[in-house]
Each structure stands twice: as structure tokens, then as C-alpha cells.
Amino acid sequence: MNSLGWARLCCRSGRSAWSMIACAILLGGCRTTTMVDEYRVAATNIATQESIVVLGRRHDMDKDTEHDFIQCVGRSLGTSTSQLNVIPEADFVDALYPWFEVSTAPMDVANLGSLVQNPAVAAKFEELHIRYFVWIDGFTETTDSAGSVTCVVGPGGGGCLGFKTWDDEANYEASIWDLKDISVAGKINTETEGTSFVPAVIIPIPLLARVKATACNAMADQLLSFITGGS
């Protein structure tokens, strides 16, 4: 059993707040685990003047892909050792308005092919030196929570007592489209989960699992390796 499993078992079997606090401290706080899958369809490479754009999918009747996650992946790619030219999502969507809105964005590469037939859009792609589109679909959510922290304030002072824990899961899938060939170059899937704890004895001490940030780093690392990695 990994540390996450022990943490869960420990925290769920704890009968009192004290035993759970002890568990959290013994286990050294929170843990995250990440799984990354890659599916390559075609070889990839990018010239120094070419750009990529990372976009979030927001068409489902479910939670939208978070803007901060897309910004995080774009920033990580842009500041990596390879220094890819990454166009920020908001700038790209505004520059291409109204073609990349929720109701108009191409849902597959065939639609991208049709969009490129529009001379105004094609000229803008050319101007921005776009080579790859990275469409990310998914979100981070809290899947389970237990315990509680109670805080009391009185004339003589105040304090908190209790223990709270929750599990977060981040599932994201990136689809990489090559504008040069109007084709799907590949897909990357990341699944991250983590458990956070807040033990409180007078002062609450949050031990937070940075699930979304871990998923962002894992996605950015894999994308970088995918795009610059070649075949």
C-alpha cells in the first residue's frame, strides 16, 4: 500500500480527532499520486519561430476546464528549457474572436480544416505562427471529505479543535492538433489524486495536497517531451 493508501486507511479508521491528528503527523502530511498516459499518432517537431496555443474545452454541461489550469500549463511550457512560444489563451481567443468561443470552436480537426478556409482566420494563424493547438479537457474536483474543525472565540481568547481531511482528483486529457497537416498528433492523459489534512489543536495547520498544481506540472512536462521529443 502506498502512502496515500495508508493515509486514507489511517484517517478513515481513526476513532477520534486525536488519533487522526497523530496519523497525519506520522504520515508527514499530504501526498499526491499522478499517472500519465501518452498516445502518439504522428512525429512532432517545432521550429524556433513557430508557436503553440493551449486552450481549454468548455462545451460540456459539466464543470469547465479551469482557466488557471490552462494558464499554468501554458506558463510552464513557455518557461521551460525549450522556451516554446506559447500564446496565452485569452489573447488567442480575443485575436480570433468569434471563432474560438464555446459555441463556435472547432470540435475536431476536420472543423479546423474548414476554419482554415476562411482567409481572415488563415491570415491570423499565419501572423501568429501557430503550429500546434493543445486542447485540454477536464477539471479538478473534491471527491470525498471527512471530519470537521470547530473554532470558538470567547472573552479570554479562542482556539480550534478537530481534524478535517478531503480527497481531490484531477483528470485532464490533452489533444494535440498539428495545424501544418490538419491532423491529430497525439493525446496525453493525466490523473492526479491527493489527500489534504487540517489538524487543529488551538491553531489549524493545513497540510494541503497541491493536486491541480501537480497535474499541471505533469501535463506540461509530458507536453514538452511530446512536442519537442520527435517520433
Add this chain to the structure above:
Amino acid sequence: MMPFLNKLSVLRRFVITMLVTLVAGCGQSLTLQVDSAVPAALMQTLPLTAAVYYEDSLRNHSYREDSEERKNWAINTGSSQIAMFDQVLASTFSTVVPLAQLPTADAPATADLIVVPKIMEMQFGTPQETYFDFYEAWIRYEIAMLAADGTPIDNWEIVTYGKANQKRFSGRTAGLNDAIELALRDAGAKLSTGMYKQPAVHRLLNKQK
């Protein structure tokens, strides 16, 4: 004894003030002024002159509701509506002229087409009501198209939608504002990409060939 009673009275007033503030803060009253802008549309402009007339009901549009669930709601979007229509129509037609009043047979406008946008309906959804993790906004527009002499020639209905994730440490006002801004962007997108498909516009374009 008296200083103690005075202190107790001050404490009681403080507690009552805090409770009143908390109740007011948690109340359902909502006043929202939406100030958003959409970018210029990346379009090949239609070779037509359009005149646009905004009724006061659109210029000063305010959604108002005073129900048990939505006490004293006032959502003002008029200025953002005008800004959106101005921006998108200017990117859609080669020439756009504003009209101060509707034309008549005796005083026709110098334009190929008169566009009169109207808001027919607005709806909102909040996480507290729907139990989803996002805020939603719907706007139903009717775009009346008139000939230069004011004769109605077409009506186009557009339904737009905006959805914004609920954020930690961010309230209902910010959530609804984000959803409305996205609904306005959607309106601009549907308007600019759908205009050339409208039969009245088609006829005018064919006439020019």
C-alpha cells in the same frame, strides 16, 4: 457596578451591529452593473450599409426580480449590450450608421438594412439554486430587420448562454458577472457568424451581384 453595566451595553450594541451586518451580508439582495466589452470580430465584412436603432429598453436594460428566492435583484447590462452590438456590427458590415429614431416611408434611412436588436428574456442559474458548481446566464434576443423605409422584412431569434465556474473566495455577484460576460461574447459570436445566413441579408447580397 456602573462601569461594568456600561461595558455590557457597549458589548451588546457591538454584538447587535455585527449580527445585523452579517444578516445583511448573507441576504439575497443583488445589484450588479455589468461593464464588459467584446473584441472586434475577425470577419470579412459584408458589403452592405446597415443602420442600427437601439430602443431605450435595450440601452437601459435592467433585469429586475423580487421573489422569495431572489430578493431585490437588479442586473444592469444596457451599456454592455450597446457596446457589444456596436463592436460586432461594425466588424460585420462594411458601413454601420446609428439611428436616433426609426425611419418611416416619408423619412427613410440611407441604408440597405435597418437592424433593431431587442432583449426578449434573461434567465440566470446560481449554484445555490441548481446545485451545479457554476453560474449560468441565458439571454434571448430578437433581431428585427427592416427595410430602409421601416417596413419589417425579417426577424431573427438568438439564444445565448454563458457559464462560469464557482470560485473559492468569490461571491455570487462575481460569478453572475462572469456568466453574463460570456453570454454577451456568445451573442457577439452568433450575431457575427450568423448574419450572412439570414434570408434578408442573403437577398440584399444577391441583389448586389
